[in-house]
Each structure stands twice: as structure tokens, then as C-alpha cells.
Amino acid sequence: xxxxxxxxxxxxxxxxxxxxxxxxxxxxxxxxxxxxxxxxxxxxxxxxxxxxxxxxxxxxxxxxxxxxxxxxxxxxxxxxxxxxxxxxxxxxxxxxxxxxxxxxxxxxxxxxxxxxxxxxxxxxxxxxxxxxxxxxxxxxxxxxxxxxxxxxxxxxxxxxxxxxxxxxxxxxxxxxxxxxxxxxxxxxxxxxxxxxxxxxxxxxxxxxxxxxxxxxxxxxxxxxxxxxxxxxxxxxxxxxxxxxxxxxxxxxxxxxxxxxxxxxxxxxxxxxxxxxxxxxxxxxxxxxxxxxxxxxxxxxxxxxxxxxxxxxxxxxxxxxxxxxxxxxxxx
Numbered sequence: 228x229x230x231x232x233x234x235x236x237x238x239x240x241x242x243x244x245x246x247x248x249x250x251x252x253x254x255x256x257x258x259x260x261x262x263x264x265x266x267x268x269x270x271x272x273x274x275x276x277x278x279x280x281x282x283x284x285x286x287x288x289x290x291x292x293x294x295x296x297x298x299x300x301x302x303x304x305x306x307x308x309x310x311x312x313x314x315x316x317x318x319x320x321x322x323x324x325x326x327x328x329x330x331x332x333x334x335x336x337x338x339x340x341x342x343x344x345x346x347x348x349x350x351x352x353x354x355x356x357x358x359x360x361x362x363x364x365x366x367x368x369x370x371x372x373x374x375x376x377x378x379x380x381x382x383x384x385x386x387x388x389x390x391x392x393x394x395x396x397x398x399x400x401x402x403x404x405x406x407x408x409x410x411x412x413x414x415x416x417x418x419x420x421x422x423x424x425x426x427x428x429x430x431x432x433x434x435x436x437x438x439x440x441x442x443x444x445x446x447x448x449x450x451x452x453x454x455x456x457x458x459x460x461x462x463x464x465x466x467x468x469x470x471x472x473x474x475x476x477x478x479x480x481x482x483x484x485x486x487x488x489x490x491x492x493x494x495x496x497x498x499x500x501x502x503x504x505x506x507x508x509x510x511x512x513x514x515x516x517x518x519x520x521x522x523x524x525x526x527x528x529x530x531x532x533x534x535x536x537x538x539x540x541x542x543x544x545x546x547x548x549x550x551x552x553x554x555x556x557x558x
Contacts, residue, residue, distance in 0.1 A: 327413075330410040331412055334355075334357040334449055335433075336349065336370060349361070349440055353372070353435075354431055355373075355407050360460050363444050370436060370438065370447070374408045375408060376400060376405070376407070376408045384426060385401060408430075409432065410431065417429060446519060446521055448467060448516065448517070449517045450515065454515070467489070470488070471525050478520065482518045
């Protein structure tokens, strides 16, 4: 239809930290400089035997220096990692690194055009606490629901499969561990061979929802749980919509810029409670987000809605109400 042209953009951030490319460049430069120095030719007139001995000594010194540098870097990295883990998430030090303990959530949206003049349909499949929403004329439509252990249906499946839900500060957890109840992986909670995948303690079985696409559907936002820790569904629509309406230039780069703004908005300003008394543990998670714009004419639609004249009947009724209020004041 006229005005409908999709575009998408995305952004991601890990544990609230920015990448540091300068460190990698410095290490590469240092390695290149050392290699050039070791390969310098011997000066003319020197004893070949002595030159060989000096070269060997130089290599040994270089190896020793490189070893000391590597040891120092390893020690610094170890200290940095320990400090980082202590500040961000102490449980990282004791997490099970085996594949059976690893898992991932997923949310997928599919828009299907149908034949015979029927409008497109939107299918959303979700497993876990990643989330998808859609803006319909500025109002949020929840395309998915987070799968949390405290949800009655999820609790029933977990307990029926022999598991339990432990209510803890910050939310309920499966077996006192996972704060979500559906995921890919997490195989340690998918052990009973007599149960089908949909009935396991933690299931990969997705929840699929279907929606009819309308002319008022403007954009979708898909994000992992870190995106939604500090931003609600309608709040997200209200944040993205005006930025889309004022978007200029290349669509993909502009959408990715908005996604970056979403990540920045979700960041915790400080984990130091002396600086940030409102710190509640949110805003420190990984963040991945995608925006899918479904209408190219959002600017025109927004402008026309603002300039749309008031219906005559409504205007007349308002004038009569104002006149009545004025008469009451005079009496």
C-alpha cells in the first residue's frame, strides 16, 4: 500500500561497557616494533661469531621481555576481570561453564502477505524473556509475553515436570537459578526423557501469537530483556515514534542511531549507591535491540493528524459548554 516500505536497524551493547579499540591498536603496534628491532642487520666490521652471539642474546632478551610483558598483561587482565566481576556480577565467578548450563532466548517476528486481497498477517514466536512490541497509531501492541517462572501457566508446567519455583529478591527463579522459564539450551533442566519438549521444566517450545496487519501499524521494536529493564512498552513507543517522525538521511543508519539511543537510555548511570541512590541492579545487562519501520510516511501521518480540523459537532458542543460555564460564573 502507499506509504508502506519497511526498513530496519539495530544496536547492541555488552554489560553496559563501551569497546576500547585503542588498546588493541597499541598492542599490535608494540608487537610490530619489537619484530623490526629484532631483525636489524649487524653493523659492518663486527666479528660474525660475536654478532651471532649478540643476536642470540638479543633474541633471548626479547623473549624474556615479551614473557615479562605477557605475564604483566595477564596479571593486569586477571585483576581487571576480578574487579569487573566483583563490581558487576559476583556470581560470574561461580557459574557453571559447561554447555549444559548455557542458554539463549529468542523472539522472532514474521510478516506474511496473503493472496486474494486479504491483508498481511503478523506472527510472533517467543521463547524466554526477549520481547517484541508494535506501535499502532502511537498505541503499543504487545506482540509477545515474557516467559517468567511466576506466570501461572509456567509455574504449573515446571512443578508438573518435577521442578520448583523459588521466589527471591528481584523475581522468581526456576530451581532457584534461572529467572526465565523458556529458552534454547539450559539442557540440565531438560533431562526427563519421558517428557516431550513442551513439558520440560524449561522448554524451548515457543509461544506463537497472530495479529492482523492494519494501516495504522507503524513500527516494531524487538529487544532482549536488558532493553526492557528500565523502559516500559508504551514508554518505548513514545521514545521511538517522534524520532522516527523526524528521521532524515539513510534509513538504516538513522534507525541504528535510534537503537543506540535506546541502549544509552537503558544504561545504569552508576552502580555506586553514593552517586546513584536509586540503583536497583537494573541497567547493567547485555542489550540488543532492533527497530523495524513498516511505514515510510510516518512524518506525513503525524503532521496530518496534528493539522486535522476538529469535527464541527465536537467544536459546537465545546462552545456551548464554555458558554454555559460562563453563565454560571456570572450568576
